[in-house]
Amino acid sequence: MSPVFSHGDLRLYILSLLDEAPRHGYDLMQALTERTGGTYSPSAGTIYPRLSKLEEEGLVTKTVDGRKTVYEITDAGRAEVANRTGDLEGIQAGLADSVRLIADEVRGSVRDAMRSLRADLAAASREEREQAHTAPVDDARSRSREQLSRADAAITEFRGRVRSELRSHVARGGELTASGVDEIEAALRQASDAVAHAMRG
Template identity: 50%
Template sequence: MPPVFAHGALRLYLLAVLEQGPQHGYEIIRALTDRFGGTYSPSAGTVYPRLAKLQEEGLLETTMDGRRTIYSLTDAGRAELELRQNELKEVQANITSSVRRLADEIRNEVQDNMRTLRAELAASAETARTAARQAPAAPRSQPAGTGAPLQQAEFLLKQFRDELRVELRVQSAKNKLDENALAAFQAALDHATAAVKGAFKA
């Protein structure tokens, strides 16, 4: 995959992020992640060395807030940012292009995964049908819930699970799989489980 930032672009963009006000490292990383719509998140190993370099150059200064290091622009940092506004506009335009490219790559990956899952489901369905045809007829004394009906129920359960896995991957790619979404997902699963158990009791 081509680099998200051209040489020196991240350095300049970090100055632009801090133009909004002092921030600690996690906030800076989060700001970059949000700018890319969740399609790219720089690692701490990418961001912190550049922040340290900017501090060495006198463009940033740091203060401590408990255990957190707060970064802010110095007058020299603001002056450099002002002088390089044209370069910053080019960086912004390149970021927009990178966001589109990364979104296309994620979309293609999700589509490929869905095609693979559909193929697996089709193969599983054929296997289940073949097993059902080949299974010997159950004697009248055989307990309910064994043989072909159980295989069909297990296939339906697997299909349900695979469809949910696709949906989870899509939502994760869209950066929508947060704590609230997980709580709602858990509640939906609990409701579905209760409904299935209730169906057997009916």
């Protein structure tokens, strides 16, 4: 998997996070994980040496707050962030491009799975209606139970396929953000509406 941050980019990005607000080390690790859609989860062994180097360079200071060490950007650190605005925008643009790619792939996977689920449910509904005209009530209920099992299996298969694709994509280095998950949720609501429509039909 290619690195999320090129050489020197992580240092600048940490500075930009501290420019937003003072943070402790664990907070920085969480922020980096969130900003990269979970594709980059830095360890303490990655973050703290860089913080120490930034402190040596006079770009950050640290204070002990109870059991936590809080890092704060200095005026010199703010000046570096301001002077490298173009570099920082390039880093953020690269992250945004990756977020859009994963969102597009997730939407495609969800759409394909929804089409398959709709087709299965529509077929089950048609078959149930056709049999209801000729079968006794008890027999119709028995067949409905069979079709319910079939629909349940289709839903389980759909859920497993989408989860597998999401996990595989993230494992390959893809990004998954809150906006991407919002779109997935919207697509799933559409699928739920399609199920309700199939049952009414």
